[in-house]
Amino acid sequence: MSSIIALGLTLMVCMVAVGGKQGWRSFLSLLLNFGFLFFAIVLIDFHVPPMFVTLTTSIIILAITIFMGEDDLRTTVTAFYASLIVMMLVLALILIVTHWAMAQGFGQEDSDDLEGMSILIGISYLKVSVTATIISILGAIAEAAMAVSAGLSEVLINYPDVDNHRLMASGMSIGRQIIGTTLNTLFFGFFGGFLSLFIWFLGLHYSFGMIMNNKILVAEAIEVLISFIGVLLTVPITAWVMTKRRGAIVDNQAKQK
Amino acid sequence: MSWKWTRTKWWVLIIIVVVGIGAMIFTMNNQRFYRQPIGQVITVHNGQSHRTTDQFKNIDHQTSQRLTVRIMNGHYQGQTAKVSNTYSDSQPMDQRFYHGNQIFLSQLHANKRGQLMANASGYKRDTVIVFLLWMVVLLLLVLMGTSGAFALLSVVINGILFILAIVIDLDNQGAHVLLTFGSLALAFAAISLLLVLGPNKKMLATLLATIVGTVISIMVGLFILELTHHRGVYYESMQYVTQVPRPLFIAEILLGSLGAVMDESSDIIATLFELKQLNPAIGRWQLFMSGRNVGKSIMGPLVNVLFLIFMADTFTSSLLFLKNGNSWGYTFDMNMSLGMVQSLISGIGIVIVVPVVSALGALLLGRRKSA
Known part of the structure; x- marks a missing residue:
């Protein structure tokens, strides 16, 4: 058995043991996200316009991550609307920043890996980098929206009469409590994966100026910083969507009783 | 925590905005702190583009550019140099340059007739990073207040520890x-x-x-x-x-x-x-x-x-x-x-x-x- 299948099965067992049916759905969401991510690459390989692939794949991945991560519609619908709003804002920012930074494709440090490859593939690497950047941060946006939304649902369920102002304040309060660790998640998620690149930079004594203008590092830094911005925007936007949708949540709660 | 805009909060906001604009202006004009020569493109002449095909039937187009750049730092500051560059439609490792772009130059030298020649070795990207960093700091402090400041501090400390760990590892x-x-x-x-x-x-x-x-x-x-x-x-x-x-x-x-x-x-x-x-x-x-x-x-x-x-x-x-x-x-x-x-x-x-x-x-x- 290959290691990946064995690890996948272990994860599945853990998820089902802890989360039951919902754990199973979380596992399926991971599989589906992988499928759509790979499918996105294949579509771009077939010269489908990258922007179209970006938009459809992003919405699908957000929907999968949110609706399959949790079956409580009170939490998920709010989180989904909020993350769609944030996604559009962030996409606009990514479009501006990537065209400004021109950090697409490969850097000189990639030369070894590219040996024997034909890199002139006739597809704009800039557009591909927009796709990769937005996909890399969708999870973070969905997760933050879910966390704030789940917390606020718990508050609403326990205290249906709480006013909008207090609800917004609760949202920001939950946001404040999660923001530090969320930023750390993203920081480590991105930079942990680029440990070897930093060892390369420091080992070969790159100057500070070289690092700040290095194509690969700039591309990576754009992903990290935009994901920070995305998560930061998610907190108030989710709380705001929740104040608009509180009626639906309290009604649902009443029906379930 | 209240959402009232207290006077301190306004001051913090104003300071961040001013510092941010200052940092952006600095990175746009920090060429003299670089050892590598930097040139700003002042004229661009694009040549004929030609089609390239590889054995996998990928079709692309390559275009050569002749650029004149004004050198912004170092020994040749203020002089102009000729740079030739080739870009493709897909731009994987190459890049199309436009008027006003700032590029790092390598092999800057004078030819027999005294004309400076150079190769384009990279694009100046530090302003983008500073802009995004500034946006993150602004949003963190405005939306999250003190918690945001601590979150920022923890990311900065982690960043420093991260580099420290790599130095130890390299040692x-x-x-x-x-x-x-x-x-x-x-x-x-x-x-x-x-x-x-x-x-x-x-x-x-x-x-x-x-x-x-x-x-x-x-x-x-x-x-x-x-x-x-x-x-x-x-x-x-x-x-x-x-x-x-x-x-x-x-x-x-x-x-x-x-x-x-x-x-x-x-x-x-x-x-x-x-x-x-x-x-x-x-x-x-x-x-x-x-x-x-x-x-x-x-x-x-x-x-x-x-x-x-x-x-x-x-x-x-x-x-x-x-x-x-x-x-x-x-x-x-x-x-x-x-x-x-x-x-x-x-x-x-x-x-x-x-x-x-x-x-x-x-x-x-x-x-x-x-x-």
Whole structure:
């Protein structure tokens, strides 16, 4: 058995043991996200316009991550609307920043890996980098929206009469409590994966100026910083969507009783 | 915390905006701090573009450019130089330059007729980074206030520790990769949680759960990798490797998942405290179930967070592999197998920590009630 299948099965067992049916759905969401991510690459390989692939794949991945991560519609619908709003804002920012930074494709440090490859593939690497950047941060946006939304649902369920102002304040309060660790998640998620690149930079004594203008590092830094911005925007936007949708949540709660 | 715009808050905002604009202007005019010559493009002449085709029937177009640049720093400051450049439609490693672009020059020299010649070796990108950093700081402080400042501080300290760990690792020639990054992971966790949550029960519970969860997941992951003899895991496909790849990869998993496990633990604990605050009489079992409920709904998205971060990085190179006539399977093996293993082991950690942290939180908050 290959290691990946064995690890996948272990994860599945853990998820089902802890989360039951919902754990199973979380596992399926991971599989589906992988499928759509790979499918996105294949579509771009077939010269489908990258922007179209970006938009459809992003919405699908957000929907999968949110609706399959949790079956409580009170939490998920709010989180989904909020993350769609944030996604559009962030996409606009990514479009501006990537065209400004021109950090697409490969850097000189990639030369070894590219040996024997034909890199002139006739597809704009800039557009591909927009796709990769937005996909890399969708999870973070969905997760933050879910966390704030789940917390606020718990508050609403326990205290249906709480006013909008207090609800917004609760949202920001939950946001404040999660923001530090969320930023750390993203920081480590991105930079942990680029440990070897930093060892390369420091080992070969790159100057500070070289690092700040290095194509690969700039591309990576754009992903990290935009994901920070995305998560930061998610907190108030989710709380705001929740104040608009509180009626639906309290009604649902009443029906379930 | 109130949302009133106090006078201090306005001052902080004004200072951030001024500092930000100052930093942007500085990076636009910091050429003299660079040793490498930088030139600003003043004229552009594009040549005829011609079609290129490779053996995989990929069609692209290449165009040559003749640029005149004004040199902005160093010995030749103020003089103009001729630069020739070639760009393609897809721009993988090349780039099309426009009037006003600032580019790094290499091999700057005068030819026989005294005309300066140079090659374009890179694009000046530091302004973008400074702009984004400034946006992050602004949003963090305006939206999150003091918590934002502490979050920022913890990221900065972690960044410094991260570099420190790499320096230590390089001093040892990569001999004790796991020891170095393992002990630093512990320091990261303690410092970040201390800064984000403060020195209290909340922080201790989160830290304890983080350590237990991470250790278990790495052990389980390594055990399964050994059991299956690392089959289908292509360590040689790791990028930018200058040291033995395997321990480096495990260190990457450790660091990569650490943040997520802390994130989840503190999300659960945060909700438990919020509930406790709204209803001080809440019981242990109810807290445990609430914690598990939050954890259950967060673990899926959180596993997806890391999965998408790890996998999106492989997007460009996977596309290149497909475009070079490789099969889907080979493309996956060579580009995505490591990201997949990293996602799965991190995922196991994220799931295991849910019951651990819920139980810890319930015990801690229950005890406070009886005291």
